[in-house]
């Protein structure tokens with residue numbers, strides 16, 4: 337007769353595995369506040385305790401049937417703590433007579449094989465793996481669990497909602513409040529590529545719309561170049577409807593305009609103009625000496 341695994345080990349295992357399973361289906365941890373989850377753990381623990389009591393009864397019954405010697409051996413074994421026994425079992429070697437019993441009847445060149453039974457932790461892990469695999473596949477087939485595309489869509493939606501929320505509460509960016517920042521140039525370039533290059537060419541060198549890298553301007557509505565771009569983006573061109581009021585019509589936000597204007601400032605004032613010889617559009621309008629820097 338062997339001493340039984342302590343009930344605490346079963347309880348810890350049950351709690352860990354249940355948490356793992358619940359965590360799989362609700363990764364946000366909301367199950368931790370669910371009465372169902374805690375109720376289930378409580379019921380499982382009570383059942384384990386009942387199972388343990390029945391085990392105790394059976395153990396007592398079996399114990400009384402042992403001979404005096406066997407009783408002694410059993411009590412000796414029971415004195416060794418469970419974890420120490422587990423540890424020892426990892427390095428256990430069979431005695432000669434035990435080896436004989438489990439020796440498999442084949443061999444080559446003096447090499448023989450023992451038919452050891454698999455360790456409990458190994459078989460436990462194996463069965464857990466099988467059950468986990470079935471649960472996972474069923475979850476994948478019949479629920480939204482682990483579907484990357486759906487998770488991606490969900491995250492995008494949450495992100496867009498938080499951006500909208502931010503836009504609502506953040507102070508609006510308009511002609512008065514817009515500020516130049518070199519940090520916006522990179523993002524401005526991306527926005528320029530999506531919204532403006534069709535007409536103003538790659539890098540603002542001009543096309544249907546004027547060359548934005550040179551010193552010539554048709555529309556001069558503000559004293560600084562940065563603000564002039566913001567003005568154009570808010571109001572569009574008074575002479576040519578092709579240049580639309582992007583902000584007013586809602587294609588881009590004031591915040592986007594601030595970034596795009598930083599980029600246009602950058603290509604116009606911090607880089608050499610792209611001339612006609614270099615593939616840029618011919619200058620349009622008149623030369624402008626902008627009064628204020630990037631304000």
Ligand code: HEC
Nearest residue numbers: 531532535544545546553554555565568573575576578579
């Ligand atoms: C559908 C074509 C088109 C698109 C798209 C477009 N523009 Fe224009 N843009 C024009 C035209 C045409 C003009 C010239 C307007 C005029 O003659 O007054 C212009 C003028 C401008 C001017 C004033 C230039 C000057 O010399 O007066 C700025 C600044 C400008 N656009 C920036 C932008 C930015 C930034 C974007 C992207 C958000 C953009 N435009 C998108 C066609 C376009």
